[in-house]
Amino acid sequence: MRYFPLFMDLLDRPVLVVGGGEVACRKVETLIRAGARVTLVSPKLEPYLLEMSQSGKCIWVQRFYQPELMKREFVQVWATTDNPELNHQVHKDAKKMGILVNVVDDTPYCDFITPSIINRGRVQIAISSGGASPVLIRGIREKLEAILPMNTAQLADFAASKRGDIKKHFVTVDERRKFWELFFKEPKVIECKNNQELEQAYQRLIGSELEFSDSCTWIEFGDDPELLPIKALRIMQEAEVVYYDKRCPFGFVDLVRRDAERIVYQDLTEISQQIIVGKEKKQRIVVFVERDSSSHLLLKEGDEVIELARLK
Structure with a gap:
């Protein structure tokens, strides 16, 4: 991973x-939407930028760039001209x-580079290939x-x-996260058209006797993460603790929830007691085990096994 993703x-x-x-137009539009105080340096502007300047949404310094215009107060600098020599001078300054x-x-x-962005109000998805293939990224976007539902911003x-x-009802971050997971899976929430429907669903769920359950799911790993069943991926995204064999390819581990605790083990007997304690704490646990291993000897009542899809 060459670039660290950052908002x-x-x-x-x-x-x-x-x-x-034209290039400056695309960048300035996004910067203004993000609330930045933009200063433009150019002897002339495209009509869009001129309009932004005249309406007070950005400051226009109507002249050719000179090094003295570079000030330490700027948190970002963009060089967007069609003159490589000038752009490199801006970079140097x-x-x-x-x-x-x-x-x-x-x-x-x-x-830094700018990704392709999907914008749903508070929800933003950024996609990048590190500048390697903009056409590929456009297709993914x-x-x-x-x-992605249009009501994502409303949610x-x-x-x-x-x-x-929510903090009045649930003390821990873990309980609040589990509540929201249940809430966003509610059919009426998924299909909501207004805040009144969301409020009704919220009050109904928060007023019910919620009991968050523990789970332990054993998921086989092989060589290809793309063979993981959809059910396995869903459970991996809900897990709080993930144990993985030291031989497990990172591609499998990298698909689990980002803030899940990840623990590597060499032998299953090392973690059997930890799994028991975790379930007593109502944790959702995933254990990656090698295909055709003897893991079934350690299974407890209520544990689930998800086998890796096999090629015919």
Whole structure:
């Protein structure tokens, strides 16, 4: 992984954009939507940028770029001109001051790159190939756009409005997470059309006698993570603790929930007691075991085994 994915807070923070053409238009639009205070340096601007400047949404410095325009106050610098020599000068000046800089379409001169973004209000999905294949990323984005419900933003806003109330009902972060998992799986929530329907579903669920159950699921691993059953992937995303054999390919482990506790083991007997304790704590546990291993000897009552799909 060459680039570390990061969402940066630019609200009311100064950003410098050198250039006033079509490329600058695309970048400035996104920066303004993020709340940045954009300063544009260019002798002339595209109509869109000129309109943004005249409406006070950005500052236009109507001149050619000079090094003295680079100020330490800028948190980001974008070089968007069609002059590589000028763009590299902007890069050099920004680096001298320790400012993050992006020379558009010139990856070696980028401290950061911008991903393809799917925007659903509070929910944002960023997709990137590290600049290797924009066409591939565009195709992936189109597929995700097609399956992501348009009410995703409404669901996120509703959940945000309940952050205070939910803490009155559930003390621990773990309990709150499990409640929201149940809530977002409710058919009426998935198909909701307004906040009234969401409120009704919320009050109905939070007023019921909820009892969060433990589980222990044993999932086989092989050489190809793509052979994992859909059920296994769902359970892996819900698990709080994941035990994996030291021989388990990282591709399997990397598919589990990001904040799950991951514990490597060499022998199953090492973790048998830990699994028992975890279930007593109502934890959802996943154990990766090698296909055709003797793991069944350690299975407890209520444990589930999911076998890896086998090629015919």
